[in-house]
Amino acid sequence: MNYCKKCILPDTRPGLVLDQDGICSACQNFDTREYIDWEQREKDFDQVVKNAKYKSKGYDCLIPVSGGKDSTWQTVKCLEKGLNPLCVTWKTPGRTEVGRENLDNLISLGVDHIDYQISPLVEKKFMLQAFEKYGSTAIPMHMALFNIPLNIALRFEIPLVIWGENSAFEYGGTGEEKTGFRLNSSWLKKYGVTHGTSAEDWISDTLSKKELTPYYGPDPDALEKSGTLAVFLGYYFAWDVEMTHQVAKQHGFSSSYDGSKKTGIYDFADIDDDFISIHHFLKWYKFGFTRSYDNLSLEIRNGRISRDQALQTLNEIGDDTPKEDIWKFCDFVDITQKSFYQICENFRNHDIWSNQSGVWKINDFLISDWNWS
Secondary structure, eight states: OOBOSSSOOBTTSTTOOBOTTSOBHHHHHHHGGGGSOHHHHHHHHHHHHHHHHHHOSSOSEEEEOOSSHHHHHHHHHHHHTTOOEEEEEEOOTTBOHHHHHHHHHHHHTTOEEEEEOOOHHHHHHHHHHHHHHHSOSOHHHHHHHHHHHHHHHHHTTOSEEEEOOOHHHHTTOOGGGGOSSOOOHHHHHHHSSSTTOOGGGGOOSSSOTTTTGGGOOOOHHHHHHHTOEEEEHHHHSOOOHHHHHHHHHHTTOOOOTTSOOSSSSOSSSSOSBSSHHHHHHHHHHHHSOOHHHHHHHHHHHTTSSOHHHHHHHHHHHTTOOOHHHHHHHHHHHTOOHHHHHHHHHHTOOTTTEEEETTEEEETTOSOTTOOOO
């Protein structure tokens, strides 16, 4: 297990590659920004907007939103460009109060909105099965987040779907997953954190095809014929967590009530869902890093902290165990916390972890005085 010499991401992060100098692909991607002609990128987006308005039969674009800082920024940017958007939300079963308030605020900016809620009985079964089979609670979430907006776009004949941050670019993907252009169900299956599965792979005695209906993507031929274009807004405008936060604040977005963090180092990110922290926590077992590694690495790249400061902060945070959210998740899927941690252990990566005198430790960890208890 090796770590980037510039930020603190490990090479166990899916999609991340270290070059011969020990610099990760996320840092390399970030460094390319200074060579990007952002004025031209905005002109390119203006052309995308023009084409969408020309093809529009009502709504010019669809924006998948949670109400968080990024989707608030997406909405503000699209309204500034004169687009008539339909905003669509997959309603997480773990929606928080601040998440609900921020979503209401986003809608009040002046957009039509669909809040799509899947049966909690289906979500409960799907989340538990994904957790037990892959050690991932977020497979249903990623399928829903991606496929529901695309299906609605086709139903309403909306020519453009506008996503926000391209996480593959920001966190180190390589190749086609970094593009800012057409996305489809094949892209999701390969790069969308679904372990290479799609809805039909989850049909079983306990999950029927009908129950899984919301998780199916549109027919590929129908999507191609429609000409619907799906893009990352972060391809056309330089994305930064602080920039989107400040823009969102100026338009009514609120951080967590008491300044606490659900996961990672920010009190304004990952705050709309009680279960997203579980997804990030499981990376500790499987890959040896947590959400804080991602956040701190972004801060390093943007020049707001040094690598040494990041390591100090990381040591203070620890393994980022979201104890309250684990309790809420166990209550939702109806398992004990003992069972939860037993399932976690099934996915501990023994290539990076070793049991030393009864204590699990990561080999060659980047912090020598880490508290493993």
